[in-house]
Amino acid sequence: MRRRQLAALVRKDLRLELRTRETIVAMVLFAIVMLAILQFGFGTRDDDLTRFVGGLMWVTLAFTAVLGVGRSYVAEREQRVLDGLLVSPVPRVVMMSAKAIAIFLYMTVVEVVVIPLVGIFFVKGPYWESIGWIAIAALLANLCIALAGTLFSGLALFTRARDLILPVLFLPALVPVVIAAAGATYSVAGGPHDMSEWRGYCLFLLAYAILFSLVSVATYDAVFDD
Amino acid sequence: MSGGSQYVVAAYAVIWFLVLAYVVVLGARTARIGRQVEAISRMLDRRDQREEQPDSEPDPEPEPSGDRA
Amino acid sequence: MTEGPARMPGERAAVIWGSIATLLVVVSTIGIFLVAPEDADQGVIQRIFYFHVAIAIASLVAFAVACVAGILYLRTRNDRWDDVGEASIRIGLLFSVLVVITGSIWAKASWGTWWVWSDPRLVTYLIVVLIYAAYFVLRSSAEDDRKMRYSAIYAIAGFASVPLSFYSVRVAESFVHPVVFTSGGANMPGSMLIWFVVSQAAMLALFIALLEVDLVGRRSERALRRLALRLEGT
Numbered sequence: 459m460r461r462r463q464l465a466a467l468v469r470k471d472l473r474l475e476l477r478t479r480e481t482i483v484a485m486v487l488f489a490i491v492m493l494a495i496l497q498f499g500f501g502t503r504d505d506d507l508t509r510f511v512g513g514l515m516w517v518t519l520a521f522t523a524v525l526g527v528g529r530s531y532v533a534e535r536e537q538r539v540l541d542g543l544l545v546s547p548v549p550r551v552v553m554m555s556a557k558a559i560a561i562f563l564y565m566t567v568v569e570v571v572v573i574p575l576v577g578i579f580f581v582k583g584p585y586w587e588s589i590g591w592i593a594i595a596a597l598l599a600n601l602c603i604a605l606a607g608t609l610f611s612g613l614a615l616f617t618r619a620r621d622l623i624l625p626v627l628f629l630p631a632l633v634p635v636v637i638a639a640a641g642a643t644y645s646v647a648g649g650p651h652d653m654s655e656w657r658g659y660c661l662f663l664l665a666y667a668i669l670f671s672l673v674s675v676a677t678y679d680a681v682f683d684d
Numbered sequence: 685m686s687g688g689s690q691y692v693v694a695a696y697a698v699i700w701f702l703v704l705a706y707v708v709v710l711g712a713r714t715a716r717i718g719r720q721v722e723a724i725s726r727m728l729d730r731r732d733q734r735e736e737q738p739d740s741e742p743d744p745e746p747e748p749s750g751d752r753a
Numbered sequence: 754m755t756e757g758p759a760r761m762p763g764e765r766a767a768v769i770w771g772s773i774a775t776l777l778v779v780v781s782t783i784g785i786f787l788v789a790p791e792d793a794d795q796g797v798i799q800r801i802f803y804f805h806v807a808i809a810i811a812s813l814v815a816f817a818v819a820c821v822a823g824i825l826y827l828r829t830r831n832d833r834w835d836d837v838g839e840a841s842i843r844i845g846l847l848f849s850v851l852v853v854i855t856g857s858i859w860a861k862a863s864w865g866t867w868w869v870w871s872d873p874r875l876v877t878y879l880i881v882v883l884i885y886a887a888y889f890v891l892r893s894s895a896e897d898d899r900k901m902r903y904s905a906i907y908a909i910a911g912f913a914s915v916p917l918s919f920y921s922v923r924v925a926e927s928f929v930h931p932v933v934f935t936s937g938g939a940n941m942p943g944s945m946l947i948w949f950v951v952s953q954a955a956m957l958a959l960f961i962a963l964l965e966v967d968l969v970g971r972r973s974e975r976a977l978r979r980l981a982l983r984l985e986g987t
Contacts, residue, residue, distance in 0.1 A: 618894040630883040634921030677906045691862035695855040
């Protein structure tokens, strides 16, 4: 029953997205533009940006996540889907999980484009192997982004300066994710190729995801309580 | 060994300054509450006077009761 | 209004904790500057440590109190817990700003620069300040019931991200340069440790005192608002 509800909600989000493709295309474009801006901003006088590129990539992905998460409830709010959902007997946890899955998928799509592309600029070891390790860390990071993002976008949804509140709430909470994901990326791609470091960061991301899923499950009923 | 003692003084000065500033903020709020209480009691005085002159109805006991939290 | 029928709850607590805090702050200041021995490596600078670390721990206690208050608010929907939560976070934020400033002064004194991105304590507290500054932004853009509910949820989520930021910064640090963790921390001689403990007690008492004073103020504000509403009604 719950699984059917969850599948239906996820399918609803994806179908909406596939029909217009506005969010994902915009997110991918945003990420590429942002990376280009960052590269220009840092300048090319210093030839070796490879040490920073992994970090720049995760900063970009964090901002892209804020953008995507901010869009994720737009349909619900504008077309009054939320009113219907809230009176329907769908448990809040199922609603939340559906949103988190949608955000997770969006981020994954963006990363499928961005990581191999940016990887060209900083991966020093064997390309596909490094990309594979980065991808695992990225999936964990997406889990964190999806869980925290669902909670914070729920909080920001009915506030006054919604578009401003979300980044203010969400970005400080994303700092650990950016630190860990950038660290993991650097450790397998940049220089040292240190697997124990990579493992440490991945475990941290896992712990983050677990902690935030507990917080979300515990508080999500209260987010939509009116 | 007084090398750097100015930094120690600075650190403790900042602590004192900000904590006292916070206390001042709390004090300012208390002052605002006091002002409002004053305004309310003046309002009550005026109303009592008005009620005494036409002498129509008994006072509905507007005394502020103690707060139950 | 000359004599209230009953003392306002928390009124006596505010006075008692205020006195305890004052006493402890005086005792610890005397102890730190006149009694505690000078640190062998760092000299006078080390005396920043006592209040710096004590305030840091007190701010974490404040955020923990706010988190518990958030849970209790969501359970009971009693406005009082919202008051406790907001007051604690405000004090916690004040304290963490103090941690950042005193930490920065300490960095200047011992390393010669105001800010060191590789020092985990400074960086984490910067993140903590950002997390809890957002709390007030969130509060200011929602109303009444929703404001209290969102604040409670955010207080809980924020407290969950505090250990995460601590740990993330330390994980990153441990790979870059290993031992930054103890600076006069674990291996403190007893003659210093005792003054650290007194400072810690002083800062905790200061937190409780400020909290109680704030809560009494909030209660009177609320009582006043009720009174004003009643007067408008008649």
